[in-house]
Amino acid sequence: MHIAFDLDNTLIRNNYPFPLEQPRWPLLTRLLRTERLRQGIKELAAYCRAQGWEVWVYTTSYRSVWHIRQLFCLHGIRLDGVVNQPRHNREVRAQCSKHPPTFGLDLLVDDSEGVRLEGERHGFRVVVVQPEDADWVAAVRRVVRPGPAESTRVSQNP
Numbered sequence: 606m607h608i609a610f611d612l613d614n615t616l617i618r619n620n621y622p623f624p625l626e627q628p629r630w631p632l633l634t635r636l637l638r639t640e641r642l643r644q645g646i647k648e649l650a651a652y653c654r655a656q657g658w659e660v661w662v663y664t665t666s667y668r669s670v671w672h673i674r675q676l677f678c679l680h681g682i683r684l685d686g687v688v689n690q691p692r693h694n695r696e697v698r699a700q701c702s703k704h705p706p707t708f709g710l711d712l713l714v715d716d717s718e719g720v721r722l723e724g725e726r727h728g729f730r731v732v733v734v735q736p737e738d739a740d741w742v743a744a745v746r747r748v749v750r751p752g753p754a755e756s757t758r759v760s761q762n763p
Contacts, residue, residue: 608653608749609661609688609705611715612668614736616643621736629681639676645742650682652746659685663703663713666690705729714745 613619617640624644628634634641650660662673662684670687677684688708697704701723705713712730713720724731732748734741 606653606656606658606712606749607661607685607708607710608658608712608714609663609686609708609710610646611703611713611717611720612662612664612666612673613716615714615716615734616646616662617641618643623736624739626680628679630679634679637675637679639672639679642676642680642682643741647680647682649742649745653749656749661686661688661708661710663688663693663705663708663710664690665693665702699727701727712749 610616614621618625625641626644626647628639628641653660660682662677664673664687667690670689670692673687673689674684686708688703693703697707699707702717703713703715703720703723704727705711706727706729710729712732713724714732714734715721716734716736718733721731721733723729732745734744738744
């Protein structure tokens with residue numbers, strides 16, 4: 606399986622103050638002024654790796670691939686692939702904001718209900734996690750158990 610995670614409001618704080626992971630190298634993280642990742646991503650990435658899955662990022666941001674890889678590396682997470690907005694623009698032919706099948710991705714974890722609707726229209730699987738959901742890791746783990754490929758909303762608005 607190839608699983609991808611969105612960044613903004615899913616793994617990186619923008620508008621929501623969800624708890625953050627402690628980076629593996631805090632001093633270097635501060636010196637480089639990199640963003641911190643949502644609490645639970647280390648655990649979830651490790652779970653995915655233990656299952657033999659690839660871990661990707663799929664974001665509509667213009668952050669460079671190098672920047673995204675560095676951010677995850679500083680948290681001790683190796684990425685198998687990164688799709689940012691420039692890559693999406695070059696390679697995706699479907700008319701949607703994200704198209705995981707273009708990159709061989711089986712599941713996208715995102716905070717956007719709109720992306721979930723695009724998944725239904727274009728035939729790809731999306732798990733929606735709300736930024737406020739403190740139990741988001743368990744919710745994603747429940748969905749990634751073997752089963753039918755469908756878009757899923759795993760958390761509710763408070």
